[in-house]
Amino acid sequence: MDDIELLSLVKANDREAFNSLFIKYYPLLSDFCRFLGADSDDGEDIIADVFLDVWVKKERLYIHTSLKSYLYGAVRYRVYTLKGKSQKMQLLPEEYALDKPGGDDLRPDEILLRKDRRLMIERFVDELPEQGKLIFLMNWQHQLDYHEIADILKISPHTVKTHIYRSINYFRKRLLFVK
Amino acid sequence: MDEHHYLLIIGYLEGRITEEETQYLLRKVQSDKEFSEAFEDIAEIWSAKKPVPNNSNKANDALARLNKKIDELEQTQHAISDQNSSTKSAFYTYKLRPILAIAASIMVLLGVFWFYKVQISTKSDQNTLAFVEKHTGLGQKKKINLPDGTSVVLNAASSLRIADNFDGEKREVYLQGEAWFDVKRNPQKPFIVHTGKIATQVLGTHFNVSAYPNDANITVSLVQGKVQVDMNNDPAKRIILDPGKQMTYSKSSGQAHVTDFITEDITGWKENKLVFNYDSWPDAAKKLSRWYGVSVELQDSALLRCKLKGTFDNTPLAKVMEQIHMVSDISWKIEGKKVLISGKCN
Numbered sequence: 001m002d003d004i005e006l007l008s009l010v011k012a013n014d015r016e017a018f019n020s021l022f023i024k025y026y027p028l029l030s031d032f033c034r035f036l037g038a039d040s041d042d043g044e045d046i047i048a049d050v051f052l053d054v055w056v057k058k059e060r061l062y063i064h065t066s067l068k069s070y071l072y073g074a075v076r077y078r079v080y081t082l083k084g085k086s087q088k089m090q091l092l093p094e095e096y097a098l099d100k101p102g103g104d105d106l107r108p109d110e111i112l113l114r115k116d117r118r119l120m121i122e123r124f125v126d127e128l129p130e131q132g133k134l135i136f137l138m139n140w141q142h143q144l145d146y147h148e149i150a151d152i153l154k155i156s157p158h159t160v161k162t163h164i165y166r167s168i169n170y171f172r173k174r175l176l177f178v179k
Numbered sequence: 180m181d182e183h184h185y186l187l188i189i190g191y192l193e194g195r196i197t198e199e200e201t202q203y204l205l206r207k208v209q210s211d212k213e214f215s216e217a218f219e220d221i222a223e224i225w226s227a228k229k230p231v232p233n234n235s236n237k238a239n240d241a242l243a244r245l246n247k248k249i250d251e252l253e254q255t256q257h258a259i260s261d262q263n264s265s266t267k268s269a270f271y272t273y274k275l276r277p278i279l280a281i282a283a284s285i286m287v288l289l290g291v292f293w294f295y296k297v298q299i300s301t302k303s304d305q306n307t308l309a310f311v312e313k314h315t316g317l318g319q320k321k322k323i324n325l326p327d328g329t330s331v332v333l334n335a336a337s338s339l340r341i342a343d344n345f346d347g348e349k350r351e352v353y354l355q356g357e358a359w360f361d362v363k364r365n366p367q368k369p370f371i372v373h374t375g376k377i378a379t380q381v382l383g384t385h386f387n388v389s390a391y392p393n394d395a396n397i398t399v400s401l402v403q404g405k406v407q408v409d410m411n412n413d414p415a416k417r418i419i420l421d422p423g424k425q426m427t428y429s430k431s432s433g434q435a436h437v438t439d440f441i442t443e444d445i446t447g448w449k450e451n452k453l454v455f456n457y458d459s460w461p462d463a464a465k466k467l468s469r470w471y472g473v474s475v476e477l478q479d480s481a482l483l484r485c486k487l488k489g490t491f492d493n494t495p496l497a498k499v500m501e502q503i504h505m506v507s508d509i510s511w512k513i514e515g516k517k518v519l520i521s522g523k524c525n
Contacts, residue, residue, distance in 0.1 A: 012439035
């Protein structure tokens, strides 16, 4: 079932549909909280609050874009309210820790090479300026398109595109340097 | 390398670009060295992407805590509403006041009607009804008061015919299109709305029936009271609706199902609110055409799959189209009495 169908079931007081939306979006939103610099406890509280709000207001909830953009937008708003906009992003450490051994069919040196490449690119991501990093991660990691990102961050799609363009240019310069 | 080409490559890696764009990109990779280098770099960056961490235990724990919170919240709300039922009744009288006002005005109208009716019947003994059929054109709405005290609001492009023996044992009417019924209670004389194969029978209640000939479904939505819906005169298929429930009958399959509905979504049209309630574009186009008296042409097949949700309060057509345009990937054009819509789902 797609989000529109699930949401209309939620509006008809269907708790199961509500639960499946939560399970679907929790990992994404939790990762997004991390992008925004919220620790995992704060992140969990914020996501739960956003969903509680959806449930309480379900009858008069009016979503003019998509549920996905709405949820991301609501999470972002709450993180900023909690932390203040100046909060620095603290990325990567968790990613390193979670990193599992690579593909099964690869030789050890290939695994090493791949892992190195991955870590290298992750470092490049970390070197991006604040806003650029957030936008790039939303596009790259979460597969949100320009319109969705613009909608969530309340900026123009043009700005989103410019940021992505700059990030790619930066990576290419860094890659050239490595090669 | 310009921004457009970078974004094209990303679009390709994400599987988001069209067939033509893919063809263009593949040609470019072969012919343009700078482009193919950029493609390799971006493909490398994209291949380094890891899936979003998915810890299902954590998600389930968080969900369990959230559900507990909701349960507690709903219990306290029940407790509060049980305690001060006085606030509740105050709330209802507040909400009922406009309805009472309408009821009062109906009474006055009814009084006039009654007087008129008596006058007519003393003059000629033939027909006790002032009319047998009422129509509305595109973009029109009409309020009709029936001799038994029932009031009906007829939506656009609809007609209501009253049975010859309306004053007899049963109060029967025939509807094509959409109408809101506020039926005067009379247990001795059931009120029946006939719409094709569907007959909706009530004693006294508020409900909405939508049965346009070119719509796929017939819906009966009950706000207050109780109604009994019969299909094809088959008692085995009888459905009794409770308030807040809506029956949707599919003309093609002959099957019906019952769902919940939000009152405003169904009855908004009475207050000049054009409501789209997850309508598909084809259904939305029919609504627009009835509401504004225009013909609507969908120019892209991609639109057939989109759904539309929104409420427009007394809004002119161009503004409605502009607002839909602002939140979705459609473009529109009005040519005289014709609206052309193209684009895709967003």
